[in-house]
Amino acid sequence: MEIDWAACGKRIKQARESAELSQEEFAEMISLASNSIGRIERGEQHPSVRTLWKMAHALNTSIDYLLDGVDSPQTNEVLLHLRQIGSQLAECTPKQLEYVSQILLRALLLRDDLENYN
Template sequence: MYFDQVDCGNRVRRVRTALGYTQENVAEQLNISHSHYCNFEKGKRMLSIDALIELAALLHLSLDFMLMGQEPQNDIIRHKVRSMIEFMTAIEKEL
């Protein structure tokens, strides 16, 4: 097992787009430039460990999955499902 920067960026890009975030949104949340974030997703640059942790929290990813592609544990999946249910419930109340 080894770290592949390009694969990491691709995994993050897929999750980011699935959640509806733009690169600009994420870069702003991480307090980094859009070009730095764009280069991260392309595998050309790495983020600081602090930014990686913030990104994992923002996208509801485990660092294991984000960096190495290892599937998340059941408790992480359970947390994501609960978050989605809460989100959908809030939307339903607004309708």
């Protein structure tokens, strides 16, 4: 699959403008030079995966949407939950993170049973 970088740049620009962010504000949020934002939005520069992740996070969307315009409601819901969980996990010790990780993995293994529980 070829990535249409010009279309990706247009989606980034639309999302940035929808968030009412200038290129300078957006660049500062994701630790990138503001002139790089313009080049990315015009499709002249290809962002790294890390930069795409930062952009998607800052713009409250998914990398899928930025790259190919596909953004399902389920993806948005998952992102919302992950951000809520992530903010709580940021305050955990490594031992607590391991414990929470084990609990989540067990819950995911049992998710079919959890659906029948309701």
